[in-house]
Amino acid sequence: MSPLRSLILLLLHISLLAGADDSQIPLAQTISIRQPHRVAIIGGGAAGTSAAYHLRKFANESSVDVRIDIALFEASARIGGRTTTVDVFDDDGLPAELGASIFVKANPILCNSSLDFGLDLKGFAEKNIRSDFEWGIWDGTKFVFKQNASESRWLGYWDVIKLIWKYGTSPIKVQRLTQAMIAQFLKMYQEPVFPFKVLQEAVEQAELMPFMPLTGQELMREKGVSERFANDIIQASTRVNYAQNLAQIHGLESLVCMATDGAMAVEGGNWQIFDQMAKRADVTIHRSSLVTTVMRDQDSDKYGVQVEGDHEENPKLQPEDFDTVILAAPYQFANISFTPLLPSPPERIDYVSLHVTLFTSPHSLSPAFFGLEDQSQVPSSVFTTLPLGLSGEHHDQHKFFSVSTLRTIPPGKHSDKPQHLYKIFSSQPLKARLLAELYGFPFFYQSDESSTEAGISTIDKEYISWYHEKVWHSYPYEIPRTTFADIKLAGDSSSPKGIWYTSGIESFISTMETSALMGRNVAKLIVEGLQNG
Ligand SMILES: Cc1cc2nc3c(=O)[nH]c(=O)nc-3n(C[C@H](O)[C@H](O)[C@H](O)COP(=O)(O)OP(=O)(O)OC[C@H]3O[C@@H](n4cnc5c(N)ncnc54)[C@H](O)[C@@H]3O)c2cc1C
Numbered sequence: 001m002s003p004l005r006s007l008i009l010l011l012l013h014i015s016l017l018a019g020a021d022d023s024q025i026p027l028a029q030t031i032s033i034r035q036p037h038r039v040a041i042i043g044g045g046a047a048g049t050s051a052a053y054h055l056r057k058f059a060n061e062s063s064v065d066v067r068i069d070i071a072l073f074e075a076s077a078r079i080g081g082r083t084t085t086v087d088v089f090d091d092d093g094l095p096a097e098l099g100a101s102i103f104v105k106a107n108p109i110l111c112n113s114s115l116d117f118g119l120d121l122k123g124f125a126e127k128n129i130r131s132d133f134e135w136g137i138w139d140g141t142k143f144v145f146k147q148n149a150s151e152s153r154w155l156g157y158w159d160v161i162k163l164i165w166k167y168g169t170s171p172i173k174v175q176r177l178t179q180a181m182i183a184q185f186l187k188m189y190q191e192p193v194f195p196f197k198v199l200q201e202a203v204e205q206a207e208l209m210p211f212m213p214l215t216g217q218e219l220m221r222e223k224g225v226s227e228r229f230a231n232d233i234i235q236a237s238t239r240v241n242y243a244q245n246l247a248q249i250h251g252l253e254s255l256v257c258m259a260t261d262g263a264m265a266v267e268g269g270n271w272q273i274f275d276q277m278a279k280r281a282d283v284t285i286h287r288s289s290l291v292t293t294v295m296r297d298q299d300s301d302k303y304g305v306q307v308e309g310d311h312e313e314n315p316k317l318q319p320e321d322f323d324t325v326i327l328a329a330p331y332q333f334a335n336i337s338f339t340p341l342l343p344s345p346p347e348r349i350d351y352v353s354l355h356v357t358l359f360t361s362p363h364s365l366s367p368a369f370f371g372l373e374d375q376s377q378v379p380s381s382v383f384t385t386l387p388l389g390l391s392g393e394h395h396d397q398h399k400f401f402s403v404s405t406l407r408t409i410p411p412g413k414h415s416d417k418p419q420h421l422y423k424i425f426s427s428q429p430l431k432a433r434l435l436a437e438l439y440g441f442p443f444f445y446q447s448d449e450s451s452t453e454a455g456i457s458t459i460d461k462e463y464i465s466w467y468h469e470k471v472w473h474s475y476p477y478e479i480p481r482t483t484f485a486d487i488k489l490a491g492d493s494s495s496p497k498g499i500w501y502t503s504g505i506e507s508f509i510s511t512m513e514t515s516a517l518m519g520r521n522v523a524k525l526i527v528e529g530l531q532n533g
Pocket residue numbers: 042043044045046047048073074075076080081082083098099100101102103289290291292328329330333334335336354356472473474475502503510511512513515
């Protein structure tokens with residue numbers, strides 16, 4: 001026998017002897033160490049899919065063997081949550097954003113993942129603008145600002161000159177303030193701020209807290225921004241982005257509204273980012289699965305997750321045992337019963353009820369509605385503000401927050417006339433009468449109440465050829481605040497086990513990116529907890 005072969009046999013013999021030794025780890029225990037940590041994510045929007053994606057990513061990158069098994073429960077049939085599209089004319093070649101429509105350069109998770117996933121990004125310029133003005137801001141009596149539609153550099157400079165002439169140095173002050181805020185915000189993605197167990201501590205560390213207890217109006221006054229610029233431009237932005245006035249919304253969110261640099265969207269729909277995140281996280285996705293109950297078993301310290309329609313005959317829908325649950329949807333709307341009760345559930349916060357109406361029409365915005373001469377050009381999109389000096393309580397005095405022209409669909413498949421696709425944000429359902437006035441088509445008004453109350457469905461197809469209405473709990477009323485809902489709702493704060501919560505970040509900033517950031521943050525805390533044993 002060669003010396004090498006005899007050495008191998010000797011080592012094998014020793015290892016077999018060692019295997020017979022009682023002091024070795026029993027087989028059952030070996031298996032239990034290798035059991036993956038089971039995570040249930042409730043909610044397939046930006047937060048839930050980002051949590052799934054980053055759990056997988058951080059676990060794969062870990063130097064320690066971290067095994068995770070992820071199940072994602074989503075109430076609807078689609079992934080994306082408030083990021084979703086509808087098909088105009090039911091044509092899947094014509095998707096239009098019904099919820100979150102843009103993200104910006106200062107959104108690293110969304111920008112990087114769309115590039116990593118090979119999704120096509122588009123700028124946020126409107127297609128087929130038919131007016132000399134791309135957008136205008138209307139205060140109910142007049143346009144206080146109009147932006148030229150031409151791509152001519154001179155007209156671009158002219159817009160800047162107009163801004164400076166009208167508002168002095170205020171635009172520059174706000175731009176600097178916004179850039180400084182973005183730099184501070186980006187600290188929340190990196191050590192030592194990231195990952196964070198308590199949101200208010202992260203906000204403090206990123207030096208963003210001074211913006212939080214003030215309204216946008218107070219912040220702008222404090223920073224020497226003119227009332228006129230704040231009212232005309234910043235408030236138009238807080239109204240179109242959050243359906244809130246500057247006297248209500250907190251200072252930080254008012255600056256977020258001004259951080260529009262490099263606005264973009266995914267061609268075909270932003271939901272694809274979150275769909276890809278879920279797919280790449282190797283999760284078991286339970287679609288159309290509304291979670292009704294989360295129940296902790298005291299003995300095993302595991303959570304059962306029950307979905308609507310669970311019953312004994314269907315073994316697939318039996319409660320499952322999870323070590324960790326992530327609630328990635330606003331607690332107050334998720335309608336989940338927790339057993340035992342959560343020690344300190346998130347407080348109820350007011351959300352905006354936003355009516356979004358998408359529709360097509362061959363008609364253009366009527367100059368008469370805006371008090372303009374017949375042949376005048378109405379800006380392609382109209383944002384609104386209040387007349388200078390009017391209190392912020394009058395948030396819906398114009399009956400809409402914004403009217404956007406999204407694109408023009410050429411004649412052909414769906415109509416023999418060009419059809420313009422519009423999106424209106426309002427606090428109430430749109431009335432037929434308002435639309436008739438806004439677009440200058442006839443409204444056969446009768447003085448009974450049903451006629452005044454008639455909605456978009458009563459309008460002849462000649463005027464409104466297609467429509468889709470949706471009411472969202474779109475975002476919280478972003479009132480000034482310095483505390484936020486807990487990130488860990490149940491379980492030891494240093495343990496990966498227990499119940500985690502992402503939606504508290506919405507009363508700080510409510511965007512796809514910040515929800516995705518909170519999903520990533522929770523994922524990091526869980527993986528770190530598993531690494532530390
Ligand atoms: C009209 C509109 C315009 C917006 N515009 C923008 C924008 O331009 N840019 C931007 O960044 N943000 C925008 N936002 C805000 C943005 O959409 C949200 O901040 C973000 O998408 C929230 O993501 P989320 O994952 O936290 O919550 P959600 O997207 O609400 O996801 C939660 C998910 O949980 C599911 N769910 C809830 N309860 C249960 C349950 N019991 N069981 C199972 N599943 C459940 C829901 O079905 C949902 O899919 C807009 C929002 C709206 C409505």
